[in-house]
Amino acid sequence: MKRSLLVACCIIVVCQELQAQTVEKLYPGIWKITCGQPEKYLPTDFKMAPDVEALSKIADRDAEPFDLRAIQFKEMPKGVVAEFKLDESEKIYGFGLQVNTFQQRGMRRDIRCNSWTVGNVGFSHAPMPFYISTNGYGVLINTAQYVTFYMGSQNKIAKSAGLAQDLKTAMEQPGTSPAELYNRSYRPSNDVEIMVENAHGMEIYVFDGPAMMQVMQRYNLFSGGGAIPPLWGLGLKYRAKTSFNDQQVMKFAQYFRDKHIPCDMFGLEPGWHSTAYSCSYTWNPKNFPDPDKVINTMHGMNYKLNLWEHAYIHPTSPIFEQILPWSGDYAVWKGAVPDFITKEAREIFGSYHEKNLIHKGISAFKLDECDAAYYHKAEGEWSFPDIASFPSGIDGVRYRQIFGLLYQKTMWNLYRKNNRRTLLEVRASHLFAAPYGSVLYSDMYDHSDYVRMLLNSGFSGLNWSPELRQTESEEDLIRRMQTTLMSPHMIVDCWFLNNPPWFHYVRDKNNNNEVLPNYLELEQKVKRLVELRMSLIPYLYATFARYRFEGVPPFRSLILDYPGDGEVLKIENQYMMGDALMCAPFIDGASEREIYFPEGNWYDFNSKKKYEGGKSYTVRMSLDEIPIFVKEGTILPLAEPVEYITPATVLNISCHVYGNPVKPAVLFEDDGETFNFEKGDFNRIELSWDKNRGKVVKQGKQKRQLYKITNWVNY
């Protein structure tokens, strides 16, 4: 089959050389450029329908952001190349969940799904062929192939004496240090070159602004709009050690309730499977002899239960033999790799999960290892190879790029079918994933990288979860816990720890059941942080509603909110959480850091100290203070913390009014757990402040009351 496909492609190339591209306007501010022979299995083949109505509400300047017909295409042995120019001053961001780079001008980005960064070449577990420019447009290559972007990273050499003259002016004596030798290497370049490997054509989508915020709104709404998590998804999740049995799980479930530390979701790691690596998807009879009892007990304690798995199917799994014909020709960890492009694989995998796990009461899954460790230590390598073939006809190269995307979509669709929202964890993703209600996470653990990824997630329609595991110190523990609080999903992941990290943050000591002398004090600090998270739920929920209906990324770099401010172009350790809160995490246990405040005034969330915008300050904060700053003119709704969300929960809200004049705030109220809001079944609660009095206006037909406004405070 593959042979004939290849031959077919070649015939087309022979008959149809690369002609000039066609340019088509799809929606306001969204163009599609096509050149050459399209590939099979494009990311757009798997995406949700765009939110056309919401797209139509974004003003269209009705002009191409740059000359789309000036893009030059050519074929090379390795693939198809597109070439065009950047402005001298333009800056570039994006490329999915990049780990160790923020500003991407001058970089080469190799878009390859890999668990580890491999230096800094563009690899990530959710890399994307999509970037945005400070000139107010986005460029997306619609492909699952490997793509390389040269973003002004290479210098063309003009074959003329003119260039020689130009370069001669740069004549220098050689430097004397290695740094000098290497650093004077490149002249600035304005060339963008994009290569799609193994392709005979290219599809480019261009998203217009005019500003970068509108680029991201258009991208997210074109994807189908951002997912709104279930209300309980905004609380804390605790993942217990993989070796735990039912009694050990119960002990820690009870711990949170005894200590009144809020916790909404409890996650079980590989040990719940009768076999893992690869997975059986059946309960481990030794550790969990009565799974229904575990589920019921957890539900009785108001926990949502979350199960770890990956999609490599062990031969002992009940679905193995049935799914084998719809799997690839290579095993991963002895397991079959289902081809989620085929309806059959989705149905076999999905109906098993639906019947045996979701209908039994499992609220969410952690979808692990769907990236790859393909450029790493050989011993730790896993993935199907490039040469793998799948029943749909896709090869290992492309399937590896979109495997995580298709896996999360398959699982999310099961919940959607049952009209229940979920919040998945997933280890890999790709284009157009915003609607799937999942957060990305990683085995990498650098705190600075984790913060940078929160910014980069805003350029890619993803949620990023900077989870807490072991730490180096008390300071590191609390600061990381703060960062996970200031993220889409608050997780303490103890999959290799006996006890919560605040018992002992050092891995081995924790596993020896040693406790820190002051662990009860740390426990109280942690409790207060989770309570603060619970207080932020109404604000966060409204923020995600805006992601859904307007495409505004909930967590994002300052450049989206302050596009005219040159200072923010390089800031990769501060970000917006919604429209009103700026987060500035303290890294590596620091108690002092530089913070830049954009225009306007800002208030320290803790002390209410006021900072004048347009300046940087050195800010000191104790471990009892959270590095959140409130924009002047904000009405911040803070809930009285509850220990968990139930279908009956009503949150008592204080409205905190910062400065004057004040912009109205909007709360989103629905049933908190279904997709009924899509049919208009929700309320819009507008909070405003006028003449020193708070005003609440509720509109909508939703009966369920989530919120009760109890008082107002003005600073």
Added chain:
Amino acid sequence: MKRSLLVACCIIVVCQELQAQTVEKLYPGIWKITCGQPEKYLPTDFKMAPDVEALSKIADRDAEPFDLRAIQFKEMPKGVVAEFKLDESEKIYGFGLQVNTFQQRGMRRDIRCNSWTVGNVGFSHAPMPFYISTNGYGVLINTAQYVTFYMGSQNKIAKSAGLAQDLKTAMEQPGTSPAELYNRSYRPSNDVEIMVENAHGMEIYVFDGPAMMQVMQRYNLFSGGGAIPPLWGLGLKYRAKTSFNDQQVMKFAQYFRDKHIPCDMFGLEPGWHSTAYSCSYTWNPKNFPDPDKVINTMHGMNYKLNLWEHAYIHPTSPIFEQILPWSGDYAVWKGAVPDFITKEAREIFGSYHEKNLIHKGISAFKLDECDAAYYHKAEGEWSFPDIASFPSGIDGVRYRQIFGLLYQKTMWNLYRKNNRRTLLEVRASHLFAAPYGSVLYSDMYDHSDYVRMLLNSGFSGLNWSPELRQTESEEDLIRRMQTTLMSPHMIVDCWFLNNPPWFHYVRDKNNNNEVLPNYLELEQKVKRLVELRMSLIPYLYATFARYRFEGVPPFRSLILDYPGDGEVLKIENQYMMGDALMCAPFIDGASEREIYFPEGNWYDFNSKKKYEGGKSYTVRMSLDEIPIFVKEGTILPLAEPVEYITPATVLNISCHVYGNPVKPAVLFEDDGETFNFEKGDFNRIELSWDKNRGKVVKQGKQKRQLYKITNWVNY
């Protein structure tokens, strides 16, 4: 032009699907397998003629080592794939100058030229699509494309219930630690899959044994035979700091003579150029106002002068404008990248070097940066991109793989044309490089890696130079110096150090001109080591002659000499230096290590202590002892050390006879510096030991006397 090439390829694929392969026997024990449409620019296009006469002397068992017609070929979107089976017990070695792996069964090897290893996936500055098997054959893929080898590293999944049953027997409870989860991942696999990217056909060369030694002999002789360095190339080379001017260079040239520390070659680093990074190839007028005087003075002191360069040509270089039309379309460090496939680029680059540098008295070059830093930190990245095009029609992907090969060949040919031998340093290489008289080196610096590369060099027709730079301690200094002594080329590379590392081994202190309290003592230790190197010259010279005439790798893993010994299959820190000496470097300043002795008896070179073979011993050695062991039955010719080699040098040799019975040893005697030996202009001096008397038989027509046998010692 590229467009039409591509279209042509496609037509051929359409017209000519992959038929069964053709198998052709080229020479005794060498087969060529061809399938599909051949690529343009194969490594064989650039190789020297094979030494057919020498090849014919290796016994031919006249049977294919495995069924060459059973190799299965298929086309996939990414390239052409060959598949066949390994025996259950077979072990695999090779893939060029692999850095962090020795035994390659179970590994994926991505053959890509890169300065850094990038985890452990097969990247190296001299990776090669060539491996050898303990079953006594070698497989070489004749391509400059990226190649991926899956050496039993991936598990196919059979789509039958049988497999499920088979795998069910492996059912296990999930492990409780991360290590357990990941480690039980793969079943052993016997599948070899090889993918050549962007290709529509494949050429495989198979080299027969019967043992691995004959595989390597056939490969090296097919390449044209190994290069014999000039006699002076076997002494010490010192590379001085890049910022040094003529006076500073002279000071250190005088230092070696004053201290009577042997030194044959002196190397200048980038600072000799008027511009470096990229290069002008003209002298820096400030630091070297009178280059002829420098050259003459150095020659007067009996030094050979070596110049650093790379082949990125700065616009201020006299050859820039002339070579521009014969260069690629992208600059590296602002410089033009000559297309050495074109005769024009070779001639412009070569004739300039010949006239202005070689004819002026430059004896050798260090050819730097012809690898790439393409998978590394983005800031440190350099190379032309994959999408580069060159005048010959080759693209950046393939040219990057063979750039170092073509560069060294171009430079070596200049010396050959002038009938002078040289010993180049080069940073990248590829297939069939044995004849070019060069050593590989690297910016990497792990001592274990350096030793492992000495072993791996023997599987690839390369010389590897584990150069000494800064160190961590006195012990590290002396042990690294010992390893560079026990290598093809002894180098102390002070390109970023003010002083020799024995003044101070710590970089910053060295550059502050601080000296160690015992630096004079260290200097004496170093002196004795260089003197030992000078003593070994007759033995090493004969070893390289055997490389040339018989293809036997001079430095090699024990598996080539002891193929029947299962113990040596994993030993990656001991190696043979020629036929008689086993080296077992002490790493990281250790004073004790395990050493395995293969069959027969062995003598500690220092104490003459005897070790019985077939066993391991814990061996302690002081810093005054060199970890060299002499095989029983050896006649080891040791020269009285001289400070440098001149055209008049006659080395006085003591023959050291180890044990009884003794095999004759052979010395190679020629003029030491030209290619006249190729016309038979050399002597063969056979040393034998009979009835407690040494016997010397000299045959040949060479008049120049290199050696004088002065006495015999028997242990």
